[in-house]
Amino acid sequence: MADDRKLATGKIPKDVLNRLVLTCLGTPSDRVLKGPKIGEDAALLAMGDRIIIAKANPITGAESKIGWLAVHINANDVAARGGRPLWYLSIILLPENAPESLLETIMNEQHEACCDLGISIVGGHTEAVSGLQKAIVSGFMLGEVSDESKITTDGAQIGDAIILTKGVGIEGTGILASDLRHKLVDHVSEAQLDSAVKFLDMVSVVPEALEATRIGGVHSMHTPTEGGVLNGLLEISEACQLGFTIYQADMPIHDETKAISDALGIDPLKLLSSGSLLICVDPNRTKDIIRGLGKIGVKSNVIGMITHGPCVVIDRDGIERAAGEVLQDELFRILESQ
Amino acid sequence: MADDRKLATGKIPKDVLNRLVLTCLGTPSDRVLKGPKIGEDAALLAMGDRIIIAKANPITGAESKIGWLAVHINANDVAARGGRPLWYLSIILLPENAPESLLETIMNEQHEACCDLGISIVGGHTEAVSGLQKAIVSGFMLGEVSDESKITTDGAQIGDAIILTKGVGIEGTGILASDLRHKLVDHVSEAQLDSAVKFLDMVSVVPEALEATRIGGVHSMHTPTEGGVLNGLLEISEACQLGFTIYQADMPIHDETKAISDALGIDPLKLLSSGSLLICVDPNRTKDIIRGLGKIGVKSNVIGMITHGPCVVIDRDGIERAAGEVLQDELFRILESQ
Numbered sequence: 001m002a003d004d005r006k007l008a009t010g011k012i013p014k015d016v017l018n019r020l021v022l023t024c025l026g027t028p029s030d031r032v033l034k035g036p037k038i039g040e041d042a043a044l045l046a047m048g049d050r051i052i053i054a055k056a057n058p059i060t061g062a063e064s065k066i067g068w069l070a071v072h073i074n075a076n077d078v079a080a081r082g083g084r085p086l087w088y089l090s091i092i093l094l095p096e097n098a099p100e101s102l103l104e105t106i107m108n109e110q111h112e113a114c115c116d117l118g119i120s121i122v123g124g125h126t127e128a129v130s131g132l133q134k135a136i137v138s139g140f141m142l143g144e145v146s147d148e149s150k151i152t153t154d155g156a157q158i159g160d161a162i163i164l165t166k167g168v169g170i171e172g173t174g175i176l177a178s179d180l181r182h183k184l185v186d187h188v189s190e191a192q193l194d195s196a197v198k199f200l201d202m203v204s205v206v207p208e209a210l211e212a213t214r215i216g217g218v219h220s221m222h223t224p225t226e227g228g229v230l231n232g233l234l235e236i237s238e239a240c241q242l243g244f245t246i247y248q249a250d251m252p253i254h255d256e257t258k259a260i261s262d263a264l265g266i267d268p269l270k271l272l273s274s275g276s277l278l279i280c281v282d283p284n285r286t287k288d289i290i291r292g293l294g295k296i297g298v299k300s301n302v303i304g305m306i307t308h309g310p311c312v313v314i315d316r317d318g319i320e321r322a323a324g325e326v327l328q329d330e331l332f333r334i335l336e337s338q
Numbered sequence: 339m340a341d342d343r344k345l346a347t348g349k350i351p352k353d354v355l356n357r358l359v360l361t362c363l364g365t366p367s368d369r370v371l372k373g374p375k376i377g378e379d380a381a382l383l384a385m386g387d388r389i390i391i392a393k394a395n396p397i398t399g400a401e402s403k404i405g406w407l408a409v410h411i412n413a414n415d416v417a418a419r420g421g422r423p424l425w426y427l428s429i430i431l432l433p434e435n436a437p438e439s440l441l442e443t444i445m446n447e448q449h450e451a452c453c454d455l456g457i458s459i460v461g462g463h464t465e466a467v468s469g470l471q472k473a474i475v476s477g478f479m480l481g482e483v484s485d486e487s488k489i490t491t492d493g494a495q496i497g498d499a500i501i502l503t504k505g506v507g508i509e510g511t512g513i514l515a516s517d518l519r520h521k522l523v524d525h526v527s528e529a530q531l532d533s534a535v536k537f538l539d540m541v542s543v544v545p546e547a548l549e550a551t552r553i554g555g556v557h558s559m560h561t562p563t564e565g566g567v568l569n570g571l572l573e574i575s576e577a578c579q580l581g582f583t584i585y586q587a588d589m590p591i592h593d594e595t596k597a598i599s600d601a602l603g604i605d606p607l608k609l610l611s612s613g614s615l616l617i618c619v620d621p622n623r624t625k626d627i628i629r630g631l632g633k634i635g636v637k638s639n640v641i642g643m644i645t646h647g648p649c650v651v652i653d654r655d656g657i658e659r660a661a662g663e664v665l666q667d668e669l670f671r672i673l674e675s676q
Contacts, residue, residue, distance in 0.1 A: 006435040007466040016438055017464070024445040026426065026452025026459040035460050043460035045425055047482065048386040054460060056427040056478050060467045087383055088364065089394040091429075091476040097344040100354055107362040114364025121364040122373050122381035122392060126355070128345040129398045130674060131471040138429040138476040140394050144385065336468060 039239030067109030074141035079209035083145025156220035170275030174199035187263035217285025227326035243309025377577030405447030412479035417547035421483025494558035508613030512537035525601035555623025565664035581647025
C-alpha cells in the first residue's frame with residue numbers, strides 16, 4: 001500500500017491522481033477516443049457516425065444555487081469539446097431530515113439551467129443520506145460532436161495565443177459574496193456584494209465555446225475550475241506537454257473580485273473560476289475570435305501564449321516567476337478557516 | 339412552496355418524486371426515447387443508428403466494497419435495458435483527511451468490476467469534502483442497444499410470468515453481514531456470516547439480463563434495489579399501470595438471508611436487493627429462460643404473474659393481502675437504529 005497520506009478538502013493532488021486513479025481504468029477500448037487525463041474536460045466516445053461527449057462533476061463547495069451550478073459546470077465541459085450539451089442526469093444527496101423545499105429548490109434550479117441551454121434531464125437519483133451535513137449534487141452531462149468539430153485540451157500548439165473570457169475567479173467571487181456576506185460586509189460595499197452575488201449568472205461558457213468553435217482556428221479549449229485560472233493553465237500545460245507565458249497585467253479581473261480577494265487575502269488567480277474559458281488559438285485568428293465573442297456579449301482578451309516551456313507568469317512589474325502547482329483552491333482554504 | 343415535510347434517510351417518497359422531480363425535466367426532446375419515470379431503470383437516448391443507455395446511481399448505504407458496488411448496480415440497470423454496459427464515470431467523495439488508501443481501495447474495486455464486465459472507465463472526479471463522514475461513490479454508466487433489442491420496464495403485459503433470479507435481499511444480506519457482523523455474531527453462525535458476506539459477489543445481473551434478452555420473449559426487465567423485491571414489483575406495476583399476484587412460497591430466499599432477517603427482525607422482501615433481476619416474460623417462453631439462465635449458472639424461478647390489478651401478495655398460508663408502498667428499505671431502517 002502506498003504512503004498513506006491524508007487528503008485535504010478539495011480536488012486530490014496530481015500525484016495521487018496519477019498514481020491511484022489514472023492507473024485504474026477498467027478494460028481498454030479503442031472506442032474511447034479521449035479518456036481520463038489531467039486537463040481534459042470530458043470524455044470522447046465513438047458511437048457510430050458521431051462522438052458522444054461525457055462529463056461528471058459534483059458541486060460540493062457552494063451553499064446556494066447548487067442545482068443551477070451542477071448543470072452549468074458540466075455543460076461547460078461538454079461545450080469545451082466543441083459540442084452541444086444535450087442530456088443531463090444528477091444524483092442529489094440531501095442531509096437526513098432535509099425539508100422537501102430544499103429538493104424543490106435544487107430541482108427548479110436544474111430545470112431552469114437546462115431550459116436555458118436546451119438540455120433534457122433524462123435520469124438521476126435523489127436520496128437523503130444519514131450523517132450528510134449539506135446537499136451535494138453530482139451532475140452528469142452528455143453531448144455530441146462530429147469528428148471534424150471535436151476539440152481537446154491537448155491540441156494546443158507552440159505559438160498559440162491564449163484567450164481568457166470574462167475574468168478570473170468568476171464562480172468563486174459569486175460563492176464568497178453569497179456564503180460569506182456577513183464577514184465581507186465590513187470590507188466590501190453592499191452594492192459590490194450585490195453585484196458579486198450575480199456573478200453566478202455568468203457561469204455558463206457554453207455560448208462562447210460553441211461560438212469560438214464555429215469561428216474556427218481553435219486548437220484547444222479548457223474550462224478552468226478548481227484552483228482557478230492559474231491551475232487551468234497548468235492543466236493545459238500538463239495535457240499538451242508544453243509551457244506558457246502569461247502576463248498578470250493582461251489578466252481581466254472584475255472590481256468585485258478584486259475587492260473580495262483583497263478583503264479575504266486570497267489570490268484571485270487561484271480562485272474557483274467556472275464562467276471563464278481558456279481558448280488556445282492560431283494567433284492569426286485571435287482577432288476574429290475576440291470580435292466574434294464580443295458580438296454575443298462575451299468580453300475576452302489575450303493573456304499570453306503557449307511556449308516550449310516552462311510555465312511562466314510575468315507580474316505587473318515585469319518580473320518573471322515560475323507558475324507553481326496550486327495545492328488547494330482559495331475558496332476551500334477560506335471556507336475551511338471560517 | 340409545497341408542504342415542507344422532512345425527508346427520511348433513503349430514496350425519497352414516490353409522491354415527492356412525482357411532484358418535485360418528474361415535473362422538472364428541462365427542455366423536452368424527441369431524442370429522449372425513455373426519460374425519468376418510476377420503475378424505469380435507465381434512460382434511452384437516440385443517437386444516429388443506435389440507442390444510448392444512460393444511468394446514474396450512488397452507493398451511500400454500504401461501508402465496504404463501495405467502488406465495486408457502484409460499478410455493478412449501474413451496469414445492472416444498463417443491462418436491464420437489453421444492452422451491454424460500455425463506459426463508466428464516477429464521482430468519489432471522500433471524508434476530509436481520508437487516507438489515500440481509501441481512495442486506492444475504491445479505485446481498485448471499480449477497476450476490477452469494470453474489467454470483469456469489459457467496461458472502460460472514461461471519466462470522473464475525486465474530492466475530499468469537508469464535513470463528510472463516509473465515502474460516497476456516485477456512478478454513471480453508459481451502454482448501447484439496438485432499437486430491436488431494447489427493453490423497458492413498462493413493456494410488461496397482462497399474463498406475463500414474473501421470473502426472479504437468485505433470491506431476495508442479496509445485496510442487503512451481504513452489507514448487513516459485513517457492516518453489522520459484531521451484532522449478528524450472537525444470533526447467526528460464523529459460517530453463515532462468512533457465506534453471507536460473499537453475497538456481494540452475486541450482485542451483477544448483467545450476465546442474466548443479456549442472456550434473457552438473447553433468448554427472447556422478454557417484455558420487461560427491472561432491477562429491484564432499494565425497498566427490495568417487493569418495491570421492485572411495485573415499480574413495475576407503476577411503470578406499466580398493471581397489477582401483479584405473487585406467491586411468497588415461491589419466493590427464493592437463501593438460508594443466510596433468512597437467518598440475518600430473523601436475527602434483526604426485518605422483512606427480506608423489503609431488503610436492498612441488487613443481484614436479483616425481475617423478468618416479465620411471455621408465459622410460453624418461461625421454461626426457455628429459466629433453462630437458459632441455469633446454463634450460465636443463474637438460478638431463477640417464477641414468483642407470480644402480471645395482472646389487470648391490484649398488486650397482491652399471497653402468503654405461505656394462502657392468504658391474499660394487498661402489497662403496500664415500501665416507505666423505507668429495511669437496510670436503512672436497521673442501520674439508523676444502531
